[in-house]
Amino acid sequence: VKTRRMRAPPSAAVRPGRMQRWWLNRPVRAKGMVVVAVPLIALVAVTSASLVLEHNERQERGVALTASALSTSAQQVLSDAVNAETGVRGYAATRDPLFLNPYSVSVTRFARDQAALRTAATGEGNSRAERTAAATATTAMAELARLRSAISAGASVTALRPALEHGKTTMDTLRRQTAALTRGPTALNLVRRDDVTRLESTINWVSVAGLALGLLAGLIGVMLFGSGISRRVTRAAANADRLGEGQPLEPVPVPSAGDELGRLARSLTRAEKLMARRTTELITARDEAVTATQAKNTFLSSTSHELRTPLNAVLGFAQLLQLSDLSQEDEDGVERILAAGHHLLALINELIDIARIESGEFSVSVEPVAVQPVVEETGQLMAPLAASRSITISQPGPPPGLAVKADRQRLHQILVNLLSNAIKYNSIGGHVTITCQADSPGQVSLTVADTGPGIPAADLDRIFDPFERLGAEQSAIEGTGIGLPLARALAEAMHGGLTAASVPGEGTTFTITLPRSPDLAQAPAAGVRVPVPRIAPDDAAGDGIRVLYIEDNPANIEVVTRFLKTRPGMRLQSVASGQAGLESATREVPDLILLDLHLPGLHGDEVLRRLRDKPATAGIPVAILSAEASPAIIRNLRASGVIAYLTKPLDLAELGRLLDSVAAGRDRRPGPASLTGPIP
Amino acid sequence: VNGVVLYIDDNQDNILLVQRLFERKCPGVQLHTAMTGPDGIGAAIDDQPALILLDNRLPGTSGEQILRQLAATPATAAIPVVILSGDSSPATVNELLAAGAADFLAKPFDIHQLLETVGRYLH
Secondary structure, X not given: OOOOOOOOOOOXXXXXXXXXXXXXXXXXXXXXXXXXXXHHHHHHHHHHHHHHHHHHHHHHHHHHHHHHHHHHHHHHHHHHHHHHHHHHHHHHHHOOHHHHHHHHHHHHHHHHHHHHHHHHOOOHHHHHHHHHHHHHHHHHHHHHHHHHHHHHOOOOHXXXXXXXXXXXXXXXXXXXXXXXXXXXXXXXXXHHHHHHHHHHHHHHHHHHHHHHHHHHHHHHHHHHHHHHHHHHHHHHHXXXXXXXXXXXXXXXXXXXXXXXXXXXXXXHHHHHHHHHHHHHHHHHHHHHHHHHHHHHHHHHHHHHHHHHHXXXXXXXXXXXXXXXXXXXXXXXXXXXXXXXXXXXXXXXXXXXHHHHHHOXXXXXXXXXXXXXXXXXXXXXXXXXXXXXXXXXXXXXXXXXXXXXXXXXXXXXXXXXXXXXXXXXXXXXXXXXXXXXXXXXXXXXXXXXXXXXXXXXXXXXXXXHOOOOOOOOOOOOOOOOOOHHHHHHHHHHHOOOEEEEEEEOOOEEEEEEEEEEEOOOOOOOOOOOOOOOOOOOOOHHHOOOEEEXXXXXXXXXXXXXXXXXXXXXXXXXXXXXXXXXXXXXXXXXXXXXXXXXXXXXXXXXXXXXXXXXXXXOOOOOOEEEEEOOOOHHHHHHHHHHOOOEEEEOOOOHHHHHHHHHHHXXXXXXXXXXXXXXXXXX | OOEEEEEEOOOHHHHHHHHHHHHHHOOXXXXXXXOOHHHHHHHHHHHXXXXXXXXOEXXXXXXXXXXXXXXXXXXXXXXXXXXXXXXXXXXXXXXXXXXXXXXXXXXXXXXXXXXXXXXXXXX
16 A cells, blocks of 8 residues: 655745744734734724824814904904094084993993903913003093093083094004004914814824724735635645545645644644554554464465375375285274374364464354254264264254354354264263253353263363363273364354353263354244154165265365265265366266355356256256355256255255155156245 | 376375375276476376376475466366365365366375275276
């Protein structure tokens, strides 16, 4: 497995300027603060500028108002003096007191207007001018008062003339002075009014500009946040996703950024590198493990071969010797060589099994296995051995359909081992009972109980140690000494267990526990319990039924071989390939062909077709033994004229019935056309 | 039973065993032997045996390689090959049968079974 690592292409990595680098290295919190602060600062600046300007405007306005008040009150004082003079002059001309009315009104106003003028003239320069004007006005008013008194006293016009002339001069002076006093403030007022107008427009401009600046600053902040931080966060998140999915990371534009996001991006890159390194390490470790496994397998395979090759010569020559005419004593010797050789062979087989289990190279193919057929099959296999010691085997019907998760062949091996022990270590004429039950929702236990001498409690654990054969040293019981350890290892390899319990003098019970599997549908014949066949002459079966079994699986061949040995008159020949089967069928023309479908090379249905095509073999009844029971296959096979379809695991009772029907119908070929087994 | 049988095995004892067995039980069979894969293939081409008995583990060459070479050589492609092997694990057996072996006997073999197998291929 190659790990793809993408380097960032040089163009994708942006080399940031100094400012940009400074900005990238600020923590995200600082960046957030800047983003918020920029428009805020703009707003504060604009607001304070407006406030200062408004303050100036107010001051200017005040100055203008004061100037305006001064000139108004000065005019008022002058007007009072003019009105008073007009009244007195009228009175002098007419002597009618009615003309004195304006004078009286002005005199009463004069004091108030004079006070108003004093208040208005607060400035230094204005104050002096005001005092001069006020003094002139007071003088004018006093002269008028004197004139009025003189008129009232009846002075002549001639006598009054100098006073009148003087009054005129005083009034002219007052007019001049008032004009002088008014001139400055009026001009000032005009200037200030312009200033205020200018200020007002400036304030308006500043407000508009401030608003614009604030908006702009806010916009820049959002852009900085959006284009910088938000985009980088999005990219980091995408890269984290890619890391999770095991894809190569997208290159980061600025890998050197010193803020949290830069650290995050670098952490992701480091994690990716770490992951790649771990993957490489794992691949290396796996490769090493595979190599070690292959080495172990090769070792086991060659050990097996190296041990069997000399044994082949030993057993072969011993068998050759048996063919010669030997003395009784020599024949006994050869028997012993053969027995010892077979014992050695069994030992080698079991040792290799144990070695495979311990090296973890033992493969069990665990599948749902119906318990009852396996138990029955084992019982039938062991029946000859049991019969030789007059031992009865009973199997109180196991719950139909009860199934375990196991490797069928290995479960069978364990049961054969336990059953053969239960027979060999039993007393003559004893009993062996095989029971099986589901003791908890997830577990099934199978027990094999004998009525032998039993095992002392202290020795019960030792029987599972290799080469512990309790009491066997003294007896002539044949065994390898590793059957039980192997049986236990096999059970454990199938996630089960094997335990023993014993009552000395009464017997020993071995219990296999295995994980339970959902119940299997019962095979058509499963409900009928078939008694364990006894080796008894059965003439009905006739003699010389020749059966050809085309099967590549040694375990299945063994089962059928052993089963056929229990039936007299049956001769089994087995071949391991379709080609060999065709040759054998042509040559021997057997009475029945048992055909496996799953054959290496030539497939079973092709074998069937070729058998049917040849006149010499077209008439031989063929039964299929196969695990593939799909309706389409069965339909095709029915069309090809097979007499039976037996599914694996093999139901021996059904096979027995098939053999009986072939034996009975041998003389009237082409045999019964009935199909047993599941019909779709 | 007559015919030429070629036995390829590197173990002298086993060669001797099969020679003695044939001498005694089927004198009509002419047994040729070879102790290496290349010798065996050469003998198969030259002698045109009716059957080849092949040990699965020969020095330098695996039984499967020899099987494939025999099948690829026109002069030997039609000769049935029976494997004699000390390793009878299902995986090995299936591999050999898939490579074109006609049959398989586990070592140590039963001499009667060997005779029966040989008899099946000779006339």
